[in-house]
Amino acid sequence: MAGSAFGIMVFSLSAFLSLALLGLVSSAKFDELFQPTWAFDHFTYEGEQIHMKLDNFSGAGFQSKNKYLFGKVSLQIKLIEGDSAGTVTAFYMSSDGPQHNEFDFEFLGNTTGEPYSVQTNLYVNGVGNREQRLNLWFDPTTEFHSYSIFWNQRQVVFLVDETPIRVHTNMENKGVPFPKDQAMGVYSSIWNADDWATQGGRVKTDWSHAPFIATYKGFEINACEYPVSIAAADKAKKCISNGGQKYWWDEPTLSELSVHQNHQLVWVKAHHMVYDYCTDSARFPVTPLECVHHRH
Ligand SMILES: *[C@@H]1O[C@H](CO)[C@@H](O)[C@H](O)[C@H]1NC(C)=O
Numbered sequence: 001m002a003g004s005a006f007g008i009m010v011f012s013l014s015a016f017l018s019l020a021l022l023g024l025v026s027s028a029k030f031d032e033l034f035q036p037t038w039a040f041d042h043f044t045y046e047g048e049q050i051h052m053k054l055d056n057f058s059g060a061g062f063q064s065k066n067k068y069l070f071g072k073v074s075l076q077i078k079l080i081e082g083d084s085a086g087t088v089t090a091f092y093m094s095s096d097g098p099q100h101n102e103f104d105f106e107f108l109g110n111t112t113g114e115p116y117s118v119q120t121n122l123y124v125n126g127v128g129n130r131e132q133r134l135n136l137w138f139d140p141t142t143e144f145h146s147y148s149i150f151w152n153q154r155q156v157v158f159l160v161d162e163t164p165i166r167v168h169t170n171m172e173n174k175g176v177p178f179p180k181d182q183a184m185g186v187y188s189s190i191w192n193a194d195d196w197a198t199q200g201g202r203v204k205t206d207w208s209h210a211p212f213i214a215t216y217k218g219f220e221i222n223a224c225e226y227p228v229s230i231a232a233a234d235k236a237k238k239c240i241s242n243g244g245q246k247y248w249w250d251e252p253t254l255s256e257l258s259v260h261q262n263h264q265l266v267w268v269k270a271h272h273m274v275y276d277y278c279t280d281s282a283r284f285p286v287t288p289l290e291c292v293h294h295r296h
C-alpha cells in the first residue's frame with residue numbers, strides 16, 4: 001500500500017513539474033520524430049530499434065521531421081561491431097544555408113580491437129574548424145550508450161551517457177558569435193570516409209566486412225519545436241522564455257555546468273581527449289578567441 005501511495009505521489013509531482021515548465025519530453029518511436037532521408041532500403045526496423053547500414057552501394061541517413069530552437073536531443077546508439085575502419089557514423093544538429101550552425105558528433109571507426117574515436121565540431125554562422133577528438137572510456141560497439149546535445153542561450157553541451165565531453169559557452173560579450181537564432185534539424189548518417197577517418201586515412205574500408213551496421217533506440221527530443229506556420233519574427237520569440245512561458249532549459253542552474261559536471265569534464269579532458277583545436281598552434285598560430293576566454 002505504501003508503495004502505491006508513493007507511486008501516485010511521484011506521478012503527481014512529475015505531472016506538476018511538466019505543467020510548470022514548458023517543453024514536452026518525448027521519448028518516442030523513431031517514426032514519430034524522424035524519417036529516413038536517403039537509402040530507405042538500408043534501414044531495418046526491429047521493435048523499437050532501427051538498424052542503419054553502410055555497404056559498397058550506399059550509406060544511409062535520417063532526419064527529424066521538425067526543427068528545434070533550444071532544448072535537448074538524445075539518441076542511444078550501438079556502433080558498428082568488429083571492423084569499422086573507414087566508416088563514419090554521425091549524429092548532429094544543423095540549420096540550413098551558407099551561414100548555418102551545426103553541432104556534430106562524428107564516430108570514427110577503427111580496425112577490430114582498436115578504439116573508436118569521437119570527434120565533435122561546432123559551426124557558427126557557417127564557420128567550423130573547432131574539432132575536438134576523444135577516445136571513449138567504454139567500448140561503444142557492445143552496448144547502447146546515450147549521446148546528447150543540450151542547447152540553451154548560455155551554452156551548447158555535448159554529453160556521453162550524461163557526462164559532458166564538451167561545452168561551448170556563450171561569449172558574445174567577448175566578441176565570439178553564439179548560435180542562438182537559427183532553428184536546427186536533428187540528423188544521423190553513416191558513410192564511407194576512408195580518405196580521412198581512420199588513422200588519418202591510412203586504413204581503408206574493408207568491404208569484405210560489409211554491411212556496417214549502427215543500431216539506434218531511445219529517440220528523445222525535449223526541445224522547442226520551431227513552428228513552420230507563423231511569421232519569422234514571431235518564431236524565435238516562441239522558443240525564448242518570458243513572463244508567460246518558461247522553458248526548463250532556461251532555468252538559472254542550467255546556464256552553466258554544475259560543479260559535478262565540471263569535474264566530469266576535467267576528467268574527460270585529462271584522460272580521454274586526444275585532439276583539441278584550441279591547443280593546435282601549428283594549425284592556429286593565433287589561438288581562437290573562444291579558446292583564450294574559455295575556462296576549460
Ligand atoms: C584507431 O586506433 C589507433 C591505434 O590504437 C588510434 O591511434 C586511433 O586514434 C584510433 N582511432 C582512429 C579514428 O583512427
Ligand SMILES: *[C@@H]1O[C@H](CO)[C@@H](O)[C@H](O)[C@H]1NC(C)=O
Binds near residue numbers: 056
Ligand atoms: C560489394 O561487395 C561485395 C562483397 O565484397 C562484392 O561481392 C560485390 O561485388 C561488391 N559490389 C560492388 C557494386 O562493388
